[in-house]
Amino acid sequence: MNRISTIFDWLGGAVVMAFRAFRMLPEAPRIMKRTIEQALHGGYLSLPIVSILSFFIGAVLALQAGYALQDFGAKQLIGTLVGEALVRELGPVFVAILVAGRVASAVTAELASMRVYQEVDALVTMNIPPERFLVLPRLLAALCYMPVLTMIGIIIGWIGGAVVCNYVDFIGIAPAEYFQSVKQYLTTTKLLHGLIKAEIFGFVVILIACNTGLRTRGGPREIGFAVTDSVVYSLMAILSLDFFITKALGG
Amino acid sequence: MKKHIQKERFQSEPRQPATIGQTRTPVGVEVRNLGKKYGAQTVLTDISLKIEPGEIFTIMGPSGSGKSVLLRQIAGLEAPTSGAVAINGHNPADPDTRDRFAIALVFQAGALFNSLSVYDNLALYPLEHRIGTRAQIRDRVMRALKILSLEGAVNKNPSELSGGMKKRVAIARALVMEPQLLLYDEPTSELDPVMSATIGEIIATLKQEYQVTSIVVSHDRDLALTISNRVAILMRGKLLSLSDPAGLRRDTTPEIIDFLNPKIDLRNPRYKNMAA
Numbered sequence: 364m365n366r367i368s369t370i371f372d373w374l375g376g377a378v379v380m381a382f383r384a385f386r387m388l389p390e391a392p393r394i395m396k397r398t399i400e401q402a403l404h405g406g407y408l409s410l411p412i413v414s415i416l417s418f419f420i421g422a423v424l425a426l427q428a429g430y431a432l433q434d435f436g437a438k439q440l441i442g443t444l445v446g447e448a449l450v451r452e453l454g455p456v457f458v459a460i461l462v463a464g465r466v467a468s469a470v471t472a473e474l475a476s477m478r479v480y481q482e483v484d485a486l487v488t489m490n491i492p493p494e495r496f497l498v499l500p501r502l503l504a505a506l507c508y509m510p511v512l513t514m515i516g517i518i519i520g521w522i523g524g525a526v527v528c529n530y531v532d533f534i535g536i537a538p539a540e541y542f543q544s545v546k547q548y549l550t551t552t553k554l555l556h557g558l559i560k561a562e563i564f565g566f567v568v569i570l571i572a573c574n575t576g577l578r579t580r581g582g583p584r585e586i587g588f589a590v591t592d593s594v595v596y597s598l599m600a601i602l603s604l605d606f607f608i609t610k611a612l613g614g
Numbered sequence: 615m616k617k618h619i620q621k622e623r624f625q626s627e628p629r630q631p632a633t634i635g636q637t638r639t640p641v642g643v644e645v646r647n648l649g650k651k652y653g654a655q656t657v658l659t660d661i662s663l664k665i666e667p668g669e670i671f672t673i674m675g676p677s678g679s680g681k682s683v684l685l686r687q688i689a690g691l692e693a694p695t696s697g698a699v700a701i702n703g704h705n706p707a708d709p710d711t712r713d714r715f716a717i718a719l720v721f722q723a724g725a726l727f728n729s730l731s732v733y734d735n736l737a738l739y740p741l742e743h744r745i746g747t748r749a750q751i752r753d754r755v756m757r758a759l760k761i762l763s764l765e766g767a768v769n770k771n772p773s774e775l776s777g778g779m780k781k782r783v784a785i786a787r788a789l790v791m792e793p794q795l796l797l798y799d800e801p802t803s804e805l806d807p808v809m810s811a812t813i814g815e816i817i818a819t820l821k822q823e824y825q826v827t828s829i830v831v832s833h834d835r836d837l838a839l840t841i842s843n844r845v846a847i848l849m850r851g852k853l854l855s856l857s858d859p860a861g862l863r864r865d866t867t868p869e870i871i872d873f874l875n876p877k878i879d880l881r882n883p884r885y886k887n888m889a890a
Contacts, residue, residue, distance in 0.1 A: 481725035484691050488719040489791065490712040491742045 377574040383494040384502055390495060397500040398507075405466040405501075405569075406508025410515065413461055417516035420453055421445055421523030429527070429534040438534060442544025445524035450549065450557045454517040456605055459564035462509070463597035467572035470501055471593035474576025475586040483577060498573045502566060509565030510558045517557070521545055556612045563608060568597045640667040640827040641702045641715050641794045643688060648697035650683055650851075657683050658851045661697070665829060670821050672830045672838040675848035676873060681831040682722070684848065685799050688829060689719045701795060715795060718788035722800040724780035726772035732759075732783055733768045736790045758786040762816065778809040785816060789824075796820065798830045802837055810834060814841050835874055839863070847873065 391398070428441045474497060477483050486493050521542070528536040536544075575593040579585050643665040650658040658680045665671045673681045686692045688699050690706030704711040711717075726735050736755040740746060746754065759765050762782040772780060781801060788796055798817065802810035814834075818841045821828050832838055838845050839859040847855040847862070847870055855862065855870055862870070 477727075480723060481721045482727055484686075485719070485721060485725040485727070487691060488689055488712070488717060489739045489742070490709055491738070492709075496742070 373574070373578070376578060377570055380494060380498060380574055380577070381502070381570055383492070384499040387492065387495040387499055391499070391503065394495065394500045394503075397496075398503045401500050401504035402508050404469075405462065405504055406512055409461060409465055409508075409512060412465065413458055413512050413516050414519050416457060416461060417449075417454070417519040418523035418526075420457060421449060421520030421525075422527045424448055424453070424520070425524035425527040425534070426531065429531065433533060438536060439540070439544055441528055441534065441536060442524065442541040443548050446521060446545035446549050447553070449517045449520040450553050452557075452605075452609075454513050454520060455557050455560040455564060456601060458509070458513045458516045458561060459568060459601045460598065462505070462512070462565060463568045463572075463594055463601065466505075467568045467597050468590050468594050470569060470572040471576040471590050472586060474573060475579035475589040476583075478577055478579045479582060479586060493577060497577070498570075501569050501573060505565040505569040506562060509561045513558060513561035559612065560605070560608050563604060564601050567600050567604060571596045571600060639794060640825050642667045643671075643795065643827065643829065644700045645684070645688065646697055646700075648684070648687060648694050648699065650680070650687060650692070651695045656851060658687075658694075661848075661853050663846060663853070663856065665827065666843075667827055668821070668825045669843040670817065670828045670830060670841055672832055672842040672845045673848060674832060674835070674838050674845055674873075675854075677833075679848040680851040681848055682799055685719070685797055685829065685831045689717060689797055691719075716791045716793045717795045717797070718791045718793035719797040720781070720784045720788050720799065720801060722803055724772070724784040726780060726783055726787070728772050730772075731768070732764070732770050732772065732775075735772065735783065736787050739787070739791050754790055758789040761789065762786045777804050778806075778812075781805065781809075781813060782816070785813075785820075789820065792824075793826055796826045796828045798828065798832070800832055801830065802832060802834045810837060813837075817841055849873075 424445050425441055428444045429438060432438050432440060432444075474483075477497070483493050483497075486496055524545075525538045525541045528534050528541045529538055572593045575589050575596065579589040643663075645661055645663040645665075648658055648661040649656070661684060663671075673684060675681050683692070687694050688701075688706060690699070690708070690712065693707060699706055701711060701715055701717065704714065706712070706717060726732075727738070730738065733755060736758060737751050740751045740754060745751070756765070756768075759768060762785060764779065764782055764786055767775060767779060767783065772783065775783060785798075785801070801813050801817065805813065814837045817828055817830060820826055821841075830838070830842070839862065842859055844856065844858050845862050846853060849869055855865055855867065857865065862874070865871070
C-alpha cells in the first residue's frame, strides 16, 4: 500500500510540476538564455551520437531486411521498410532512449545535487520558483530539439540503409532506386506522427528527469540512485507510451 | 493556529516594494507550539519563541537538537507538524510573505550556485525580481561585495573559493536581497577562529547598519554570547532556556553548564578499552 501511494505521489508530483512550469510560460522570454543553453547541451551536443547510432540502425535494418526479403524476391521493398520503420518507430524511440541516457541522466544528476547541496532551497528562499528557473527551460529546450534530432536521425538512418544497399553484394540496390523506394509510401502524416511521438517522449523524459532530481533527499549516494531511477523510469515510459501513442495515432 | 497567531499578535502590513539602496523595516518572528516529526521520529516538541524586530537571536544546542530544523521552519522551507511560525503575522512558506519581507537564509555550506560566477550568484535575486536597471543591480552587487571585502572574487566560480569566502559570498548574496529577516545556519562552522570572529563582526554590523532582524543557529558559544541580544538553548528538540547572554552565563542548570563549558576528561573510563 505504501509503495502504491509513493507511486501516485511521484506521478502527482510530476503532473503538478509540469502544470506549475507551464503556468509560467508567459515568462518564457526571461528564461530564453537558459533555454538556449539547455538546447545546446541537450540537443546540439547529442548530434554526434544520434548521427552514429542512427546510421547503424538504418544500416542493420537494411541488412536484416535484405536477408529476409531476398528469399521472396522483394529486395526492392527494402527502402520502403527502412524508411517506414525509421519514421514511424525506430527514429523517435531510439532518439528518446539516447536523450534519456545522455541528457535526462545529466539533468537528474544536476538537479539532485542542487537539491542535496541546498541550492534549490536557496532558490526558494529567494522566492525564485524552481519550476521557472530549473524546469521550464529544460522542458522548452526538449520540445525544441527533440523533433530536430529525430528528423536528423531519420535522415541519417536512411543514408545508412542506402550505403548497405549499395555496397553489400547480395542486395545491390543503387541509391537512387533505394530512395525512390523510401519515398514511395512515405506521407507527411506518417512523418508528423513520428515527430509527435518524439515531442511527447522528449517532454516526458525531461519531466521524469526533473521530477526525480528535485525529489532527491539525502547525500551523494542518493544522487546516484536518482540518476538510475530517472533512466529506468524514462525507458519504461518511452516503451509503454510508444504503444499507446501508436494506437492513438493509428500508426 | 496560523490564523490565530496572525489575528492576535500582528497587524497586516502594507507591501513594501524592494528598492535599491533602501534599508527596510525589520520584522518580528513568532514561533508558537511548534512541533516537527519525520515519520516516527520527533525532532521538535512544543517550541514557542518571540523574536523582536531588529534583534540578533541565537539558537544554540548540541548536534541533533533540532536547531537547523527549527531554522528551516522559520524560513518556510518545511511545514511544521504542529504549531505555527509567523513573520509579522504571515506564513513564511507563502511566496507572498517572501515577496513582502525579503527573507534571506545563509546556508551552512553557502548553497552558492556552482554554475554561476560570484557576481551572477549575487545578481540573481534582483535580476529575477526585476529590481532596478542592470547598472543599478551592478551597483548593488558591488556594494555588497565591498562590505564583505570580496571585490577580488567577483568573477570567480564558487568552486574556486575557500570555505570562509564561500560563507562571506553567501552573506553578500543575502545582503543584496536587502532583507528584513536574515537567517544564518551555522555561519562559523568549519572556519578558523579569526574567520569566525570576522563573521561575528559582520553579523553584528549588519544588524547595526541595516537594522535587520537576525536569527543565528550556531554551536559557537563565543559568537552567541558576544553578538546576541538573546540566546535560546535547544536540547533533544525542546526549548531548555531562553535569556540574554548575561542571564545564560548565570544559569545554573547542569545541562546548560555542561553544554557551555565542556571539559575534556582524559581518564574517561568509557574509552578505556577502545584499542581492544
